[in-house]
Amino acid sequence: MTIANFNMDFEQRVVIDTASAPWLASPKAGVWRKPLAREEAEQGHATSIVKYEPGASFSEHNHPLGEEIFVLEGVFSDHTGDYPAGTYIRNPKGFVHAPFSKEGCVLFVKLHQFQSSDTAQVRINTKQAEWLPGQGGLEVMPLHQHEGENVALVKWPKGEVFKPHRHFGGEEILVLDGEFCDEYGRYPVGSWMRSPHMSQHHPFVDEPTIIWVKTGHLPFDPHQLYR
Numbered sequence: 637m638t639i640a641n642f643n644m645d646f647e648q649r650v651v652i653d654t655a656s657a658p659w660l661a662s663p664k665a666g667v668w669r670k671p672l673a674r675e676e677a678e679q680g681h682a683t684s685i686v687k688y689e690p691g692a693s694f695s696e697h698n699h700p701l702g703e704e705i706f707v708l709e710g711v712f713s714d715h716t717g718d719y720p721a722g723t724y725i726r727n728p729k730g731f732v733h734a735p736f737s738k739e740g741c742v743l744f745v746k747l748h749q750f751q752s753s754d755t756a757q758v759r760i761n762t763k764q765a766e767w768l769p770g771q772g773g774l775e776v777m778p779l780h781q782h783e784g785e786n787v788a789l790v791k792w793p794k795g796e797v798f799k800p801h802r803h804f805g806g807e808e809i810l811v812l813d814g815e816f817c818d819e820y821g822r823y824p825v826g827s828w829m830r831s832p833h834m835s836q837h838h839p840f841v842d843e844p845t846i847i848w849v850k851t852g853h854l855p856f857d858p859h860q861l862y863r
Contacts, residue, residue, distance in 0.1 A: 643673035644681070646806065646854045647832045654685050655826035666692030672828050675748070682747040683828075688712070693736035702750030703727040704787075706810070706848055710741030719759070724779045724787075726750075726758035744810055744848070754782045762789055772796060784852040792816075792845040800838040806854030807831045814845025832856070 639660070643650050652672055659668040666689040675681040688710070705712065705725040712719045714733040719725060721741075727733065728750060758780055770776040775791040784805055792814070809816065811827045818837040823829065831837070833856035 639671045639674050640676050641674070642671055643830070644675055646830075646856070649832060649835060650828075650830045651821070651823070652828045653824070653826060654828055655824070657685075659687060662686075664692070664694055667694065673830070680748050682745075683749075684745050684747075685828075686743045686745045688735075688737035688741050688743075690740040691736075691738065692740070694734060696732060696734040698730065698732045699727060699747055700729060701748040701752070702729055702754065703731070704746040704749065706744040708742040708744055708812075710737060710739055712737055712741045712743060717759070720761070720763075722761060722763040724758065724760040724762055726756060726780060728755045728757055731757065749853070751783055751785065754785075756780065756782070767791060772798060774798070785850065786852055787848075787850045790847050790849055792841040792847070794844050795840075795842065797840040798838070800836060802834050802836045803831055803851055804834065805852035805856065806833050807835065808850045808853070810848040812846045812848055814841060814843050816845050816847055817841055830854070 650673070654670050654672070657670045659670060662669050668687040670685040672683040672685070673681065707719050707721050707723040709721050712723070712735065714735045716733070760779055762777055765777055767775040767777050770790065773793045773796050777789040779789065780787040809829045811823050811825050813825060816823045816827065816839065818839045820837065833854055
């Protein structure tokens with residue numbers, strides 16, 4: 637099954653419970669996907685949850701505008717190493733690999749979304765990296781920054797309430813642990829949200845929660861900077 641032009645209107649808020657979404661077969665045997673946003677069937681902008689069955693592999697390939705990965709389960713591998721759950725990976729334009737997984741893995745994957753000037757290759761084991769103090773009671777683990785784009789893990793303590801705020805250049809969240817909440821709803825583990833430029837919310841949690849979050853990366857009309 638192919639999906640194209642799916643959730644590609646970046647002015648619309650999107651929420652998907654990936655835990656309940658069905659797995660769809662990819663062109664490669666043993667590799668399955670849950671599309672979250674996709675420009676074309678097998679190329680261009682794509683955001684997905686991807687599952688490798690044990691022993692599954694892809695042939696050698698590159699990604700014209702980069703590849704961003706967060707390993708959710710298992711161990712993901714290529715010629716540069718083996719990356720367990722909790723690893724954050726960025727492979728820039730020009731990087732070529734033939735990925736595989738001996739034991740199987742589940743990944744959060746974003747393709748063809750790097751700025752042309754972003755050439756950093758990143759490997760961070762977030763199980764070992766340091767948490768830094770954030771606003772209020774939050775803790776933050778920075779993962780990547782480039783020309784307005786910011787990627788981090790954010791740890792919320794039980795009962796934390798954050799101030800209402802807007803997202804310049806949009807915001808994207810994947811809930812990794814606990815339950816994230818705002819005035820629009822409650823989002824359990826596996827929830828993926830994408831909010832457009834200058835959207836606003838008032839987030840809080842009732843239980844300890846960890847989210848992967850990216851801001852400042854979504855396209856918008858420069859004539860409507862503060863709509």
